[in-house]
Amino acid sequence: MTTTSVVSIVYVNDAPAAARFYGDLLGMNPSFETSGYITFDLGPGADLGLWSGQFEDLSPDVPRTSEVCVAIDGGPGELDAIFKQWQAKGVTILRAPQDVGFGPTFLAADPDGNRIRVAPGG
Incomplete structure (x- = not known):
């Protein structure tokens, strides 16, 4: 392919x-x-x-089964800085920064309820 x-x-x-x-x-x-x-x-x-x-009137109450992941090159300091920037912009935060085994990550949502994860890059 x-x-x-x-x-x-x-x-x-x-x-x-x-x-x-x-x-x-x-x-x-x-x-x-x-x-x-x-x-x-x-x-x-x-x-x-x-x-x-294609999907008019999406509801934030509808469970989302996928998420956009923003992979960052920086370490925990950069992740914390992005978290604070997004909070200041009023972005909905679903889960504050935490270590989940592969490194620190946090979870946010866009205005339609779609999930956005910020995590360390590969």
């Missing part, structure tokens, strides 16, 4: 609003935009896609 990239799709109610949220958190601009589908180029072979229109 030949692939050009892997796109992780996150279902959202409002793609432009979600793109502003993720763009602010990630410090980047979208690489592709339509009214209902927006992507971010995360590096060679990896994109984050935000798609609305």
Whole structure:
């Protein structure tokens, strides 16, 4: 199988609003935009896609079975700094930083209830 990239799709109610949220958190601009589908180029072979229109009126009460993981190169100090930045921005924090065996991590949610984990990179 030949692939050009892997796109992780996150279902959202409002793609432009979600793109502003993720763009602010990630410090980047979208690489592709339509009214209902927006992507971010995360590096060679990896994109984050935000798609609305397929699942209108998503409820934060709906259990999410996947999460976006932001893998960072820095150690616990960088993770704590990101945690504090996100708290200051009003991001919903689901689980404060803790060590879960592979290193420190914390869990947040986007405005649609999708989970975002920050963890050490590989």
